[in-house]
Amino acid sequence: MKDKLPKGWEWKKLEEVGEVITGNTPPKSVVKYYLNGNIPFVKPPNLGNGIVIQTQEYVTEEALTKSRLIPKNSVMVCCIGSLGKVGIAGTDLITNQQINSINFNNKIVNYRFGYYYALTLEKYMLENANQAVVSIINKSTFSKYNFPLPPLSEQNQIVSVLDKTFEKLDQTIALVEGNIQKLKQLNESVLDEMFEGKHANWKTENLKKLTLKIGSGSTPTGGQNSYKESGISLIRSLNVHDWGFKEKNLAFIDEVQAKKLSNVEIENNDILLNITGASVARCCIVPENILPARVNQHVSILRIKKELLLPKFLHYSLISPFYKNQLLYNSSGGATREALSKNMLEKFEINYPTIIEQQRIVTYLDQTTEKSQKLTQYYQNKLEALKRLKNSVLDSAFKGELRRAKVIPITQPIIDPYFARTKSFNAKKKADKQAMVIALAIEAHEKNGKSLYRTKGEKTVEVIEKHIDLDFGRVAKKMAAGPAAFEHLVKVVEPLAKEKKWFSVQEVKGDNYDGHKYIKAENFNAFMMRCVLDLRPKLQEIRRVIDLFANMKTTHEAEVVATIYSGWNNLIIRKTQIDDEAIVTEARENWHDSKLKIERQEFFNAIEWLKNNNLIPQGNGREVI
Structure with missing residues (x-):
C-alpha cells in the first residue's frame, strides 16, 4: 500500500491528517431520541453514492448526548460488514458503529481528495480484515492507514480533474445500469403479457394433476462438513435462479449419502423451485450436465406430465410476475419464515393451452430471452469495464500522474442505441x-x-x-x-x-x-x-x-x-x-x-x-x- 510518491508528496497516517470518529447508535429503547428528529442517522446501506444528506432514520438533538456528531464534509467509511463502502457527510449527522469517519484537517487536506482516496481502500481492507463471521477493521487499525499527502494546491487540481472525469463516468454507469434494469422490466413485461390472467381457450389444473412428483430433499448429516470435493451433485437454493442454474458453490455428496436421498433423485428436465427463505419461488430447469443430482430441503422437484405441459412452458409460467406474485403471497401466509409447503404447491393452479400452442409460446420466449440475456451480458461487461476504468483513474491520481492534467478524455455518455428513440x-x-x-x-x-x-x-x-x-x-x-x-x-x-x-x-x-x-x-x-x-x-x-x-x-x-x-x-x-x-x-x-x-x-x-x-x-x- 505504501508506494513511492512523486516529489513534494509525503506519506501520513489517517489520524495525522484528520480526526477519526467511530459512530454509535443512540439507545433504541429511548423513543424520544428518534421521535420527530431532524439529524440524519447513517448506516452502511446509505453509503456508496457520494454525498449523504437524507436517510431512512433521523434522531433528535437530545440523542447527540448519547452519540458522536459527524461534521459536514467528513468522509465516512464502512469498517464492519460491507467493508470499503464510502460516502461524504452532506450535513452534520451521526453514524452507527459500523462506520468510521474522517474529519479531515482542511488546512492540509481537501476533503474531496480524501474521499477519492478512500474509494481505493476497499481492496486493501478486504485483504486485511479480521477473519470473523463478519469482516471487521477496528478503529486503531483504520487510523493507521497510510494517506498520500500532496500540497493542497495540487490536491485541488487533482480533485478538479477527478470531479469532471467521475461525473462523466457516473453518468455512463447510471445509463448502463438503467439499461440493465430496462431489460429486466422488459423480460417481466413480456412474461406478464403472456401469462397474466386466465385465457378463455386454455385449460386450468392444479400442479398435483399436472405433475408426476412434487418433493424436496434434506441435508446430509454433518451439514457442509460432510460435502465432498466431487461426486453426486447436491443442489441448494443458492444454485436455483429464475433465468438459469448457477453452478457456483455447487455441493457434492458420495454414493452412500445419495442413497439416503434416492427419493429425490433428479431427472432431466425436472423443474427446480426454491421453497424456503429469501430466495423462495426462484425457479429453473435442471441442466443435464450436473446430473446425477439430489436436492436439499430448501428445493422442491416438480416433475411434470409431459403429455400435458412442456417443461419450458411451466418454467416461464412460474417465473412470470403473475404466477411469481401468487407464489410469494402464498409463501408469506403468516409463517415465521417464507415457505411453500407441498400442499400449497399441489393446489397451485396453472392455466395452459395445447402442446402445439405451448411450443409456439416457448419458441417465442426462447428467442426474446436469448436476445435479452445477450444484451444484459453486454451491459454487465460494459459496467465492469467502466468500474475498472474508475479504479485505473484513481490509481493514476494517487501515483501523481494527474498532476498536470486538466481533464481525462472520457467519451460523453449517450443514450444506448438499443433503447434510443432515434x-x-x-x-x-x-x-x-x-x-x-x-x-x-x-x-x-x-x-x-x-x-x-x-x-x-x-x-x-x-x-x-x-x-x-x-x-x-x-x-x-x-x-x-x-x-x-x-x-x-x-x-x-x-x-x-x-x-x-x-x-x-x-x-x-x-x-x-x-x-x-x-x-x-x-x-x-x-x-x-x-x-x-x-x-x-x-x-x-x-x-x-x-x-x-x-x-x-x-x-x-x-x-x-x-x-x-x-x-x-x-x-x-x-x-x-x-x-x-x-x-x-x-x-x-x-x-x-x-x-x-x-x-x-x-x-x-x-x-x-x-x-x-x-x-x-x-x-x-x-x-x-
Missing part, C-alpha cells in the same frame, strides 16, 4: 408493426383456404393504419391499384421480414399479370406470438378488419373499398364539406385515370359497405396525394 429505430419499429399486420392477414387468408398477395395486403394495411390510428412509417400515394406505398413495402418491410425469417415474397406468373404471394418462413409462428403481444390492446379490432378483407372474393373489391376509405379520409383531413357524391368524386374522378374505368355505383356500394361494417374514417394519418 429516427432509424422508430422506422424499424414502424416497419415491424406493418409486418405484423401482414402476418396476421397471411394467417387469416390461410384459414379461408387462400393466399395473401402483395396488392391486397397493401389495401388491408392502408385501412388498418388509418382506422386504428397507427403509424407504419409509410406515405401512401394515389395509384392505379388504389392507395399504396409500394416503395416502403418493397424496400423496407419485406426485406426486414425476409431477414428475420418471418415471411417472404414469391412471384407468381399469370396469364394477364404477375402477382406476388406471401409465404411463411421458419420464424413465422414465433413472430405471430409477438404480434399478439405487441398489438394486444387493439388486436381484436385489427383482426376484425383483416377478416373483412380476407372474406372479399376479389382483389378488385379490396381496391375499391380501400380507395373509397382513403378518399373519404382525405376530405376529413382537409375539413371540406362531405357527402357521398363528394367522396366518390375524390376516390374516382380525382384519383387516377384507371379508376374512371370503374362504374360509379361500385364506389357508392363501397361507401355503404364501410358504413355497414363500422369502418367510418376519422381523419387519422396522412392525406393520400
Whole structure:
C-alpha cells in the first residue's frame, strides 16, 4: 500500500491528517431520541453514492448526548460488514458503529481528495480484515492507514480533474445500469403479457394433476462438513435462479449419502423451485450436465406430465410476475419464515393451452430471452469495464500522474442505441408493426383456404393504419391499384421480414399479370406470438378488419373499398364539406385515370359497405396525394 510518491508528496497516517470518529447508535429503547428528529442517522446501506444528506432514520438533538456528531464534509467509511463502502457527510449527522469517519484537517487536506482516496481502500481492507463471521477493521487499525499527502494546491487540481472525469463516468454507469434494469422490466413485461390472467381457450389444473412428483430433499448429516470435493451433485437454493442454474458453490455428496436421498433423485428436465427463505419461488430447469443430482430441503422437484405441459412452458409460467406474485403471497401466509409447503404447491393452479400452442409460446420466449440475456451480458461487461476504468483513474491520481492534467478524455455518455428513440429505430419499429399486420392477414387468408398477395395486403394495411390510428412509417400515394406505398413495402418491410425469417415474397406468373404471394418462413409462428403481444390492446379490432378483407372474393373489391376509405379520409383531413357524391368524386374522378374505368355505383356500394361494417374514417394519418 505504501508506494513511492512523486516529489513534494509525503506519506501520513489517517489520524495525522484528520480526526477519526467511530459512530454509535443512540439507545433504541429511548423513543424520544428518534421521535420527530431532524439529524440524519447513517448506516452502511446509505453509503456508496457520494454525498449523504437524507436517510431512512433521523434522531433528535437530545440523542447527540448519547452519540458522536459527524461534521459536514467528513468522509465516512464502512469498517464492519460491507467493508470499503464510502460516502461524504452532506450535513452534520451521526453514524452507527459500523462506520468510521474522517474529519479531515482542511488546512492540509481537501476533503474531496480524501474521499477519492478512500474509494481505493476497499481492496486493501478486504485483504486485511479480521477473519470473523463478519469482516471487521477496528478503529486503531483504520487510523493507521497510510494517506498520500500532496500540497493542497495540487490536491485541488487533482480533485478538479477527478470531479469532471467521475461525473462523466457516473453518468455512463447510471445509463448502463438503467439499461440493465430496462431489460429486466422488459423480460417481466413480456412474461406478464403472456401469462397474466386466465385465457378463455386454455385449460386450468392444479400442479398435483399436472405433475408426476412434487418433493424436496434434506441435508446430509454433518451439514457442509460432510460435502465432498466431487461426486453426486447436491443442489441448494443458492444454485436455483429464475433465468438459469448457477453452478457456483455447487455441493457434492458420495454414493452412500445419495442413497439416503434416492427419493429425490433428479431427472432431466425436472423443474427446480426454491421453497424456503429469501430466495423462495426462484425457479429453473435442471441442466443435464450436473446430473446425477439430489436436492436439499430448501428445493422442491416438480416433475411434470409431459403429455400435458412442456417443461419450458411451466418454467416461464412460474417465473412470470403473475404466477411469481401468487407464489410469494402464498409463501408469506403468516409463517415465521417464507415457505411453500407441498400442499400449497399441489393446489397451485396453472392455466395452459395445447402442446402445439405451448411450443409456439416457448419458441417465442426462447428467442426474446436469448436476445435479452445477450444484451444484459453486454451491459454487465460494459459496467465492469467502466468500474475498472474508475479504479485505473484513481490509481493514476494517487501515483501523481494527474498532476498536470486538466481533464481525462472520457467519451460523453449517450443514450444506448438499443433503447434510443432515434429516427432509424422508430422506422424499424414502424416497419415491424406493418409486418405484423401482414402476418396476421397471411394467417387469416390461410384459414379461408387462400393466399395473401402483395396488392391486397397493401389495401388491408392502408385501412388498418388509418382506422386504428397507427403509424407504419409509410406515405401512401394515389395509384392505379388504389392507395399504396409500394416503395416502403418493397424496400423496407419485406426485406426486414425476409431477414428475420418471418415471411417472404414469391412471384407468381399469370396469364394477364404477375402477382406476388406471401409465404411463411421458419420464424413465422414465433413472430405471430409477438404480434399478439405487441398489438394486444387493439388486436381484436385489427383482426376484425383483416377478416373483412380476407372474406372479399376479389382483389378488385379490396381496391375499391380501400380507395373509397382513403378518399373519404382525405376530405376529413382537409375539413371540406362531405357527402357521398363528394367522396366518390375524390376516390374516382380525382384519383387516377384507371379508376374512371370503374362504374360509379361500385364506389357508392363501397361507401355503404364501410358504413355497414363500422369502418367510418376519422381523419387519422396522412392525406393520400
